[in-house]
Amino acid sequence: MRRAGRGDEDGHGEARSLTPYLLVLPSGLWLLAFLAVPLVLMASLSLQTGNLVDGFQQTFHWQNYTDGLGTYGDKFVRSLWYGLLATAACAALAYPAAYWIAFHGGRAKSTYLFLLLLPYFVSFVLRTISWKLVLTDNGPVLGPLRDHGLLPDGFHVLDTGFAVVSGLTYGFLPFMVLPIYVALERIDPRVVEAARDLYAGRVRAFARIVLPLSLPGVLAGVVMTFVPVAADYVNAEVLGGPRNTMIGNVIQAEYFDNSAYPLASALSFTLMAMLLLGVFAYARALGAGSALEAARR
Amino acid sequence: MSEIDPALLRGLTRPRRDVLRLLGAGGAALALAACGVKGQGGKGTVTTGDVREFWRDKTRAGRLSWANWPGYMQDDRATLKAFEKATGTEVTYKEVIEETAPWFGKIQAPLAAGQSIGFDLMVMTNGIQLERCRRLGYLAPLDHTRLRTFAANAAAGFKNPSYDPGNAFTVPYVSGITGIAYNTRYVKEEITGIAQLFDPEYKGRVGMMADSQELGSFGMLALGIDPERSTPADWARAGARLRRQRDDGIVRKYYNQDYIDAVSKGEVWMTMAWSGDAYSMAGPDVRFVVPREGGTIWTDNLCVPRTAEHPVDALELMDWLYAPENNAPLTEFINYITPVPATRPLIARDAAAARGGERADLERLSASPLVFPSEAELARLRRYRRLAPAEEAEYQKIFEPIAKGS
Numbered sequence: 001m002r003r004a005g006r007g008d009e010d011g012h013g014e015a016r017s018l019t020p021y022l023l024v025l026p027s028g029l030w031l032l033a034f035l036a037v038p039l040v041l042m043a044s045l046s047l048q049t050g051n052l053v054d055g056f057q058q059t060f061h062w063q064n065y066t067d068g069l070g071t072y073g074d075k076f077v078r079s080l081w082y083g084l085l086a087t088a089a090c091a092a093l094a095y096p097a098a099y100w101i102a103f104h105g106g107r108a109k110s111t112y113l114f115l116l117l118l119p120y121f122v123s124f125v126l127r128t129i130s131w132k133l134v135l136t137d138n139g140p141v142l143g144p145l146r147d148h149g150l151l152p153d154g155f156h157v158l159d160t161g162f163a164v165v166s167g168l169t170y171g172f173l174p175f176m177v178l179p180i181y182v183a184l185e186r187i188d189p190r191v192v193e194a195a196r197d198l199y200a201g202r203v204r205a206f207a208r209i210v211l212p213l214s215l216p217g218v219l220a221g222v223v224m225t226f227v228p229v230a231a232d233y234v235n236a237e238v239l240g241g242p243r244n245t246m247i248g249n250v251i252q253a254e255y256f257d258n259s260a261y262p263l264a265s266a267l268s269f270t271l272m273a274m275l276l277l278g279v280f281a282y283a284r285a286l287g288a289g290s291a292l293e294a295a296r297r
Numbered sequence: 298m299s300e301i302d303p304a305l306l307r308g309l310t311r312p313r314r315d316v317l318r319l320l321g322a323g324g325a326a327l328a329l330a331a332c333g334v335k336g337q338g339g340k341g342t343v344t345t346g347d348v349r350e351f352w353r354d355k356t357r358a359g360r361l362s363w364a365n366w367p368g369y370m371q372d373d374r375a376t377l378k379a380f381e382k383a384t385g386t387e388v389t390y391k392e393v394i395e396e397t398a399p400w401f402g403k404i405q406a407p408l409a410a411g412q413s414i415g416f417d418l419m420v421m422t423n424g425i426q427l428e429r430c431r432r433l434g435y436l437a438p439l440d441h442t443r444l445r446t447f448a449a450n451a452a453a454g455f456k457n458p459s460y461d462p463g464n465a466f467t468v469p470y471v472s473g474i475t476g477i478a479y480n481t482r483y484v485k486e487e488i489t490g491i492a493q494l495f496d497p498e499y500k501g502r503v504g505m506m507a508d509s510q511e512l513g514s515f516g517m518l519a520l521g522i523d524p525e526r527s528t529p530a531d532w533a534r535a536g537a538r539l540r541r542q543r544d545d546g547i548v549r550k551y552y553n554q555d556y557i558d559a560v561s562k563g564e565v566w567m568t569m570a571w572s573g574d575a576y577s578m579a580g581p582d583v584r585f586v587v588p589r590e591g592g593t594i595w596t597d598n599l600c601v602p603r604t605a606e607h608p609v610d611a612l613e614l615m616d617w618l619y620a621p622e623n624n625a626p627l628t629e630f631i632n633y634i635t636p637v638p639a640t641r642p643l644i645a646r647d648a649a650a651a652r653g654g655e656r657a658d659l660e661r662l663s664a665s666p667l668v669f670p671s672e673a674e675l676a677r678l679r680r681y682r683r684l685a686p687a688e689e690a691e692y693q694k695i696f697e698p699i700a701k702g703s
Contacts, residue, residue: 052405053432053686071703137564154501158564159550241550242543245702253701256402258693259429 046265056262064266072250072267076274079247082161083230086168087176090225091218093169094176098217099210102184113181117174128167128238135163135239159241167235172228176221183217184210219286227275247271343438343465352440352608361610362389364400364416366597367554368574369470371630379626380617386610394420396508396553401426408435408604417605418614420470420597423460424510424681425689427467427598432686436466437601443612444468446619454675455636458596460683467598468615471573471633474667474678475511475593478560478570482582488567490589491519495542504559504568505539507551509696510681511593512539515569516696518590524682529691536695543699551700557583572667573633585667587677594634594678629659632668641669 046064050056069076101112119127134141135157145151157163187210195205233248240246247267255264370376370390377388394400400421404414408430421427430436441448447468455469479488483502494503494515506512514524516535527535542548549565556568561580575585599618601611617623621639628635629644641663648659666674684692 051686051690052429071698075701075703136562138562156501156564242548242700242702250701250703253398253697257398258697259402259405260693 042265043269045261046269048262052259064262065270068263068267068270072247075245075247075250079230080274082165082168082246083226085165086172086229087222087226089165089169090173090176091222094173094180094221098177098181098184102181116177120174124171125234128171128234131167132158132238158239161244163239164235164244167239168229168232171235172225175224179221179224180214180217183214187213223279230275231271348438348440351438355609357609358607359385360387361417361607361614362415364391364393364419366394366420367392369420369631376627379623380614384613386613397422397424397426401429408602411604413604413606414602416602417607418599418601418611421600423596423598425684427460428684431466435603437603437605437608438465440612444616446616450619450621450637450639452636452638467600469636470597470599471631471635472594472596473633474572474587475569475595476572476585476587477567478575478583478585479567480560480563480582481584483563483566488586491515494567495519495547497545497547499566500546501549502566503547503549504556504565505548505551506569507553507700509693511569512699513692513696514593514679514681524679527682532692532695536699539699573631576632576667591677591679594680629662632662634668634670
């Protein structure tokens with residue numbers, strides 16, 4: 001993109017200064033119609049009372065929010081907790097994979113990336129359900145293990161928090177791998193060589209040079225993973241039991257099963273506020289500099 | 298991207314931010330104050346005038362589409378083929394209904410907007426969502442002058458049901474019993490009652506249903522309460538009991554449709570189950586019982602959405618299904634209670650004509666109390682509590698969150 005200052009030098013200042021506005025107009029209108037307007041409507045709905053048959057009236061019923069938090073507070077906590085666990089697991093798995101592809105992938109880099117993304121050409125729900133078939137109590141994994149006395153009788157994986165977090169980790173892994181890979185890929189190998197020339201060992205070169213340079217990728221990956229993971233409901237529905245319900249499941253049920261639109265809206269806004277606050281706090285803690293750095297990449 | 302000048306970014310965002318703030322504040326205040334969602338309450342009852350008015354300009358189209366539950370039609374669609382052959386009407390058949398509440402969630406928006414849901418005939422269980430459809434005016438009032446076969450052949454117990462007086466909007470497709478299915482490979486004692494679903498000995502091995510009316514009814518039956526006559530105080534007690542069952546870790550999972558697979562594979566050892574599923578889809582080790590305390594009986598009903606594009610054809614199919622010779626093959630497959638008792642001798646006749654395994658199957662079927670229950674057996678069964686709109690919220694608040702872990 002050309003820098004803005006040049007416009008004035010060309011002597012078309014007026015027209016040039018409009019250009020950026022015209023450029024953002026389509027996406028701006030799109031956001032207005034499909035994000036801003038629904039958000040305002042939903043905010044309104046979240047303060048209404050009533051039922052489907054008699055209709056919903058605006059009563060500024062703020063209790064929808066306190067009711068939602070009171071009844072489902074533990075689901076919010078669980079969602080954020082599962083989100084943190086899955087994000088951490090994603091980062092732990094994704095970093096070495098991205099590192100290996102970026103530095104040791106050679107000419108086959110794009111093949112490895114393609115292989116990594118290959119499972120994601122299959123629908124998300126379908127992949128989650130296939131996990132269920134694999135992990136079922138007497139299925140191909142647990143059945144033989146139990147038959148050989150390697151597992152206690154009551155042991156099961158499905159319907160546990162472990163299954164849900166594992167499913168989430170699996171489902172959102174590429175959102176972590178790709179930004180980390182991009183960050184690592186941009187590192188000039190000569191910088192690492194220079195560190196080695198200056199007598200930094202492998203570990204030190206990694207800790208002082210590679211890791212800090214790739215950190216923006218990790219940070220971007222964390223945001224891109226955490227937000228959808230904490231709001232997910234498919235994994236908890238398919239792989240979880242009654243003790244693993246996440247807030248996404250509650251919102252889905254309140255909205256579609258119970259037609260409790262105000263409560264569902266209030267819960268959605270609460271979740272949104274929590275996630276936004278979390279992301280802001282996260283960006284803040286990292287300092288504006290590295291956040292900007294992450295954004296620029 | 299990396300070429301963007303920070304100054305440009307600031308220039309872009311700052312004035313816009315002010316505009317947005319203005320727009321946002323004004324718009325939001327207006328929207329927040331003004332808009333409500335209009336009530337859609339229609340009439341729960343119909344007059345002959347309404348019926349005539351609805352059907353006046355409707356004509357036969359020669360095709361229709363039907364939304365049904367899985368397992369409710371032979372795999373080779375024999376009954377549909379017979380109907381197509383007899384009437385020349387082409388049927389598009391989809392097994393899209395898994396559970397009543399999500400189905401209602403799916404069709405509610407188009408029906409409220411007066412749009413077609415893409416189906417002319419659908420099967421809904423008596424209960425909260427069917428009641429809502431009736432009250433919201435989502436269903437076509439049935440023209441009984443075109444339902445003569447229904448009038449002639451439906452069992453007395455299936456006519457004029459309490460949830461739809463005069464069959465104004467629905468006719469029954471099948472009825473079923475909710476009881477307990479258990480896997481004899483794992484459960485070594487005989488299961489006879491709901492109390493055993495609460496036995497700590499089966500910790501983590503019990504399945505319950507997620508549906509609030511099924512779950513709530515079993516909670517009440519466990520406490521000796523008749524669900525049909527229950528009060529809000531009873532609901533609270535039953536809710537507390539069910540919560541304790543869950544929090545003690547006895548319930549492994551709350552199921553919609555997938556319990557048969559789980560109990561057949563031994564993931565759960567016993568579970569709330571529907572009679573026909575347990576009869577036809579479960580493995581050989583799975584046994585079904587109607588609990589000592591009583592079970593629930595429900596009816597899945599044929600109904601026509603008000604926005605149906607081919608309602609006349611739908612009505613024709615409804616009526617056609619009530620001829621015993623058309624209904625018998627369906628009952629032989631579905632294994633639920635048929636509203637057409639005259640199919641029983643036909644099934645017995647088919648059994649006499651068949652040989653080997655098929656003969657045994659049909660004989661078992663025509664003798665099965667789950668498909669043709671006696672009066673005494675029916676007396677042990679209870680219907681769901683009918684809920685007025687005002688009560689519905691209270692009922693749902695108690696039972697809905699249980700399966701969701703709250």
